[in-house]
Amino acid sequence: MSSVQLALIGLAVLIGLLVIRIPVALAMLAVGICGYVALAGFDPVLAYMKTAAFWQFASYEFSVIPMFLLMGEFASRSGLSRSLFSAANVFLGHRRGGVAMAAVGGCGAFGAICGSSLATAGTMARVAIPELERYRYSGSLATGALAAGGTLGILIPPSVALIIYAIAVQANIVQMFQAALIPGIIGLVGYLAAIAIWVRIFPESGPVGARASAAERVQALLETWPTLLLFIAVIGGIYFGIFDPTEGAAVGAFGAGVLAVWKGNLDLHGFFSCVKDAAKTTGMIFLILLGAGFLNIFMALTGVADQLSALAATSGLNPYAILILLLVVYLLLGCLMDSLAMIFLTIPIFWPIMAGLDFAMPEADLKMWFGIVVLIVVEAGLITPPVGINVLIINHHAPKVPMRETFIGVTPFLLSGVVRVALLILIPPITLFLPHLLM
Amino acid sequence: MPRDFCHGLLGEQLHRFSAWFAIAGGIVLTGMVVLVVISILGRALFSSPVPGDFEIVALGTAVAIFLFLPYCYMQKGNVAVDIFISRMPPGVQRAMDVLAATLFGAVAALFAWRSVFGVADTVRNGDISMILGFPVWVVHPFGVASFALLAVCCFYTAAETLGNAGTGSPGSAGAETPGRASAIPPGNAADE
Numbered sequence: 312m313s314s315v316q317l318a319l320i321g322l323a324v325l326i327g328l329l330v331i332r333i334p335v336a337l338a339m340l341a342v343g344i345c346g347y348v349a350l351a352g353f354d355p356v357l358a359y360m361k362t363a364a365f366w367q368f369a370s371y372e373f374s375v376i377p378m379f380l381l382m383g384e385f386a387s388r389s390g391l392s393r394s395l396f397s398a399a400n401v402f403l404g405h406r407r408g409g410v411a412m413a414a415v416g417g418c419g420a421f422g423a424i425c426g427s428s429l430a431t432a433g434t435m436a437r438v439a440i441p442e443l444e445r446y447r448y449s450g451s452l453a454t455g456a457l458a459a460g461g462t463l464g465i466l467i468p469p470s471v472a473l474i475i476y477a478i479a480v481q482a483n484i485v486q487m488f489q490a491a492l493i494p495g496i497i498g499l500v501g502y503l504a505a506i507a508i509w510v511r512i513f514p515e516s517g518p519v520g521a522r523a524s525a526a527e528r529v530q531a532l533l534e535t536w537p538t539l540l541l542f543i544a545v546i547g548g549i550y551f552g553i554f555d556p557t558e559g560a561a562v563g564a565f566g567a568g569v570l571a572v573w574k575g576n577l578d579l580h581g582f583f584s585c586v587k588d589a590a591k592t593t594g595m596i597f598l599i600l601l602g603a604g605f606l607n608i609f610m611a612l613t614g615v616a617d618q619l620s621a622l623a624a625t626s627g628l629n630p631y632a633i634l635i636l637l638l639v640v641y642l643l644l645g646c647l648m649d650s651l652a653m654i655f656l657t658i659p660i661f662w663p664i665m666a667g668l669d670f671a672m673p674e675a676d677l678k679m680w681f682g683i684v685v686l687i688v689v690e691a692g693l694i695t696p697p698v699g700i701n702v703l704i705i706n707h708h709a710p711k712v713p714m715r716e717t718f719i720g721v722t723p724f725l726l727s728g729v730v731r732v733a734l735l736i737l738i739p740p741i742t743l744f745l746p747h748l749l750m
Numbered sequence: 751m752p753r754d755f756c757h758g759l760l761g762e763q764l765h766r767f768s769a770w771f772a773i774a775g776g777i778v779l780t781g782m783v784v785l786v787v788i789s790i791l792g793r794a795l796f797s798s799p800v801p802g803d804f805e806i807v808a809l810g811t812a813v814a815i816f817l818f819l820p821y822c823y824m825q826k827g828n829v830a831v832d833i834f835i836s837r838m839p840p841g842v843q844r845a846m847d848v849l850a851a852t853l854f855g856a857v858a859a860l861f862a863w864r865s866v867f868g869v870a871d872t873v874r875n876g877d878i879s880m881i882l883g884f885p886v887w888v889v890h891p892f893g894v895a896s897f898a899l900l901a902v903c904c905f906y907t908a909a910e911t912l913g914n915a916g917t918g919s920p921g922s923a924g925a926e927t928p929g930r931a932s933a934i935p936p937g938n939a940a941d942e
Contacts, residue, residue: 332835332843333850334828340857361868364861364893369812371804377779377814554790557807561786568783586776587769587821594822595829597815649829697833 314350318613321346325606335652336598343605350612367601371557373478377593378560379469383425384585385567386541387434390574394534395420396438401523401531408510408517410446411456412503414439418457419499420535422464423542424567426471427592428650428693432461432701436708442520449516450712452509455720457708458701459502462690465650466495468546469563472686474556475596475651479603479658482678484556485549489746490679494687494735501731505723541566550749596651603655616660620667630668634681634736637661638688645692649700653689676743683742684735691728694721761910764903768820771896775817782810802881809879809889816896823854823903847911855904862897869894 321342328338347356386392399416403409418435425431436457443453465472468488477484510517523531545563548554554562571577577585610616623633640661644653665681666674693701695718702717735741786807789800800806822828835846872887879886 329831330834331846331849332830332832333846333853334830336828337850337854337857341853344857344860357864360861360864361871362865362890364816364865364897365812365868365890368815369808369889371808371811374782374807374811377811377818378783381776381779381783557804558786558790561783562790564780564783565787568780583773583776586779587772587825589779590772590775590818591822591825591827593815594818595827598819598822598828647831647833652829 314613315615315618317346317349318610318615321609321613329648335649335656336595336602339599339602339606339656343602343607343609346609347605347612350609363604364601367604368597372484373597373600375474375484375556375560376471376596377589378557378564379426379471379474380589380592381585382469382545382560382564382567383427383430384589385564385571385577386421386424387430388576388581388585389537389567389571390576391424391535391538391570392417392421392434393438394531395538396435396442398531398535400442400520401528404520405522407514407519408452408506410439410443410520411448411452411506411517414443414453414456415460415463415499415502415506418460419463419467419495420538422461422467422470422495423546424469424538424563425464426469426474428461428464428472428690429700429704431464432457433704433708435460436705440705440709444709446518446520448518449513449720450709451716451720452506452513452516453720454702454705454709454712454717455722455724456502456506458694458699458705458717459721459724461701461704462693463495463498463502465686465690466491466498466683468492468495468549469560471596472650472654472689473682475654476658476682476686478600479654480662480678480682482675482682485552486675486679486746486750487682488546488549488556489749490683490742491686493745494683494731494742497734497741498687498728498731501727502724505727509723537570541570599652599655603659606656607659610659616663619660620663623664624667630670631736633664633668634684637664638684638732641685641688642691642695645689646695646697648692650689650692653692654685672739672743676739679746680735680739680742684732687728687732687735691725694718694725760906764820764899764906765824767899768824768903771817771899772821775814778810778814778817782807782814802879802884805879805881805884809884809886812889813892816892819896820899820903823900823907844911844914848908851904851908851911855901855908858897858901858904862894862901865890865893865897 325338325342328341329335333341344356344360347359396413396417399413399420400410403412403416406412414435417439418431421435422428422431425434439457440453464470468491470488470491473487473491474484476482477487506517541563544566545554545559548562549556549559568577571581626633641653641657644657648656662678662681665677670677670680672680693699699718699721702714702721705717706712706714785800785803789803793799830850835843838846869887869890872890877886878884
């Protein structure tokens, strides 16, 4: 049996295991280990397993992931989300749909100090849902805005998904953070525009809220200083090379922890539940990382990625057609799978395909440009049926709104996302401008 | 109390142990955060960072992640694709859950077993970290302990899921099934 056949059998088994609800990390480990054994024999694999996990985990670079997750947990408890929402609300609330816009704006701002999409959506929902209900916003607009708003955090650094992509393609994390900022802000603006258009078509869905006085505006803006300080310290420090990402993450976790204690929202019990929640997500990510390590060895031994890449390069298809095809695959997978798992699972196969195509840009640029576009598409999976994890989280906070309405509510944001992806594909400098400027 | 007492007790113990592991890992993680912040301050104010901070962080990350694994499992933190199986009858779902837990346990046990040799190798080689000369082998026993606990948690989950199938609904009382009986000794050992 040729090694390519073996690789295809391995992938088929992997998909089979995923379908019968074997956890992603376990399926990757099982297939990776068995494939490795089939190609190299028992002894090398058993020897490799003695320290494989240690070498996979003992990494200064990867420590950014648990640190940023801890930062997000602290930030979620700090009560900072309320000041962010209020600040956005005093400026936007008096417009039609303005309270929903404020919720989206708050999500974007909170994403700047929290690396997790779910935590952002959940934290902001706690604050914004009562206000949206008070002003009688339609259930679909209110919950749709929050579910979609949570996904903004994926591009606004720090973002765990961004780090994981950078690890998977061996890109520079700092450059990925730089590349993501402008597309992230465009995403925020696009979502606000989606709300503006939505309430123009359905005016009763987003009534006007109270108008704030100038003094209230200044006051509300001043109260956001801790978030602003934290963001500038962490991301500014990373962007301008004062810190490496690990140091930035440590500063962020430390700062968010101090703020939460100072605001009186973090006692010892709270600290324990923060580290436990961070432990849960960290454990999930790193077990997948371990599985991806084994799966990658197996796939590398079969050489299937090279073959696919050569096939794509010589197929005569337009590179952009192949890019669109890959994005469609991501969109479909995103409906079924967790985004982080999906990145680990697909990038080792999809990235070589991309790298083999001619997009008339250096490989480092291609990594950033492809990554940003992929992440936007992957994150759409968080708000599309049937699983849409963000939608589940919002539903938990707004139990009166049926989930079907939320899925209707996210549609304008998905359309806005399509426009954004098209823009980014057609105009790569949007993504590449900032990293080139700061290089 | 409709639950089998010993059975429930073991489950509680495993939940508690895995939570302790996670908190211990969280304390290591927090310690690294503080260390890095001190190192940055030292560099900025006295131009003297904590020597070897990056190798402490690398080794500490491994310890923390090892310690997180059992808790992640017990909290069902390992993501899976749910949409196909969730439409199957409960019996099929339970069978798949038993299969997943058993396979998980087997892989975890394999890692625990191999990690023992990893400890032996690193002790024998006497690997030390580059700057501080810290003995690297110290980290590996955390891997053994965590994978071992993870394996026990998985097999316990498999036995519990199977046990529930044997006695009908999860809440109903039942005589001891083989799955439960075999799951008792570790719980007793922990009491001694």
